[in-house]
Amino acid sequence: MASQDRLNAALIHVGENALLPQRSAPLLQVDGLSVSYGHQEVVTNIGFELGRGKSLALIGESGSGKSTIARAVLRLLPRAGQATGRIAFEGQDILQLSERRFRQLRGRAIGFVPQDPGNALNPVRTIGAQAMEAAALVDEPSKAIRKALVLETFAQVGLDNPQRVYDSYPHQLSGGMLQRVLIGLAVLPRPLLLIADEPTSALDVTIQKRILDLLSRLQQDLAISLLLITHDLAIAAERANSLVVLKDGVVQEAGGTAAVFSSPTSAYAKELHADVPALNPDRYRKLRDPGFRLLDADAGKAPKIELKGITKSFTVDGKLLTAVDGVSFSVPAGTTHALVGESGSGKTTTIRLLLGLDQPDSGDISVAGEKLNGRSHQSLRTAWRHLQLVYQNPFTSLDPTWKVEQLVREPLDRFDIGTRSERTERVREALSNVGLGEHLLSRKPQALSGGQRQRVAIARSLVLKPDVIVLDEPTSALDVSVQADIVEVLLSLQASLGLTYIFVSHDLALVRQLAHTVSVMQRGRIVEHGSVKDIFDTPLEPYTVSLLEAIPSGATGVSRLPPPQFRRITSQEKIA
Incomplete structure (x- = not known):
């Protein structure tokens, strides 16, 4: 044959x-x-x-x-x-x-x-x-x-x-x-x-x-x-x-x-059903309302966070790759600004620049009016007390050999803040703020659920009493029910403590529940920027539309695809 x-x-x-x-x-x-x-x-x-x-x-x-x-x-x-x-x-x-x-x-x-x-x-x-x-x-x-x-x-x-x-x-x-x-x-x-x-x-x-x-x-x-x-x-x-x-x-x-x-x-x-972000976009409206009021009240005031013309390039396999290209945005105090886009859009590089983990090739970054880029590592330590990060994966961001008390207390130890008894009290206060009891202090991460681990990570970022917290996909590794609990914790803390958040995500349904303003990133550039209402109700860019259309709607009927076409594969089919 x-x-x-x-x-x-x-x-x-x-x-x-x-x-x-x-x-x-x-x-x-x-x-x-x-x-x-x-x-x-x-x-x-x-x-x-x-x-x-x-x-x-x-x-x-x-x-x-x-x-x-x-x-x-x-x-x-x-x-x-x-x-x-x-x-x-x-x-x-x-x-x-x-x-x-x-x-x-x-x-x-x-x-x-x-x-x-x-x-x-x-x-x-x-x-x-x-x-x-x-x-x-x-x-x-x-x-x-x-x-x-x-x-x-x-x-x-x-x-x-x-x-x-x-x-x-x-x-x-x-x-x-x-x-x-x-x-x-x-x-x-x-x-x-x-x-x-x-x-x-x-x-x-x-x-x-x-x-x-x-x-x-x-x-x-x-x-x-x-x-x-x-x-x-x-x-x-x-x-x-x-x-x-x-x-x-x-x-x-x-x-x-x-x-x-x-x-x-x-x-x-x-x-x-209640926990699915796409089905309940206004679930946390009351918790977000203070931030919306601040947006109106702070018009014309100096922002808490400001990035102007930030650019960053890397050399990959001998070729120059521009990861962030002229990014600019500002965030009023007490509000949440979301960076959204697919993997490779430049979100993570942008927040690394904001945190001082990398230095931009050009542009300026300031927090509370204080310029951060171009400073030495030692001088940035003071800024890091007020600028904290919650990582994406709670299963890898916590040292598995440490107990919860050690994990949350470590930032206080590193900055030599307070007496031993004062640090213990700050740790318990931080755990209480995220809804965790003192009975968890002696546990290690493997004895906690995914939601509890992420709450510990948030408590760790809160213990220094920062003004700004960067949230890098903080719920992407969690079930929707646990995700809903974390979102409620974050918004409750923002409402009570006046925190400013930078929220990095590819999930626009979740962004609509959590954020006040949004920047949509594609290939290192911001292609659209505005309030949550403007971006979701009247998107201008085809890329933003494609992100919105990808949100599961929950519409039943199994599939929006054409009727089935049962066939055998043939060798004449084109191989792209």
Whole structure:
């Protein structure tokens, strides 16, 4: 057989699942599923059905049991995990199958897209070498044909140059490209079921929309059933036919998307609905009102923060890269100014310049009328007492070997502020301000939840009693329910202490809840600037419009894509 004919045959073979007739029996049926680790039951009596070509979302905060259920379906529970009940895939109870027999299903009939491509892909092997492992699941002996299948699939998931991706290492690709690679490898054998575990949680809102659109497109085109795991009710409402809401391993609510989303009956589902920023933009209006009044009252007064014509370039691979290009904005005292934009837009470089961690090539930076750029490290120490930073990830920003008391007290120790008893009192006051009790003082970070860790990080920034706090994506690693708690803490502190915030985010829905003014950054430049109302109600730049359109609306109906077109991949399809 000629190589082209063999490629066509292989493509037809892996596309056969897309042409299976629709039958009434569900593809996946879970009945009375419980999962235990030793004597501790973490998932209790779970039941749901997923039809062929349909989508179902498992929703809940961290620790609700979503990923545990997915691992049970994939038969990937840790050795200590014990699953009971029934998980029927195509009518066959997979919990009763031997590992050898189930291995024939995993990857071939049941695909998996993990949450973090950074951990899922081997950093020292090329994408192509790892892709060929997935291609081995296709019954095709020819290595050349398998490689052609990989390149075809990379093209189908929207990777513009499949051969370049194939030859690259993971660090040479963006987060969105890596997630597309994982999706491509999962759908390569044309599985009947695809399990996607928080596939967009680490991505910009625009990349998130593209990835979710891709999953919806593949689901329709290839007749794949999708089990989507997410903590975001708005995403689930847009992308799934049905929802299962979980809390502490127990189903709180289940049913069709429209019913659960529009009229939740359980208290927990109602809380999730209330916590989604896109659905409740004015939730914190009363807490933000003092800042809006200050905007009007301080018109013409000297701003708390002012950047004028800031520029910063770096040399990368012998080429000059302008990361920040003529950035200017000012922030009145007691208000929140947001910097928004996709990864690589220059947000982080801008705040590093503001904090004095890097020096600008040109321009001026001042806080409370005091110029910061061009000063020595020693002279900046005084400014840093009044200018603090809360990092993005609470799981990496706190020393895991220190107790909470040490973590919060360290800034006081470094600046030699107060007596020992006064420092202890300041630490307890800072913890109280963020809603944490003294019983946590002796705990280490691993004994805290994600929300508690971020509150500790905020308390650490407050203990010096600063005037300005820079918040670098402070909630992006947190569930929406925990995120809502952190936003309320930040706004309450601002209202009571008169703090000024610089808030860095790619999430415009969250920005609308938190900020008073906004600067939209693209490729190092500010393309639009104004009040929250102006930017959200009447955006002028196409880039800003694209960011706003990427916000999950929560509109039910599963997908805004055209009707499904079930087809086999053919070798004549263009590889970009």
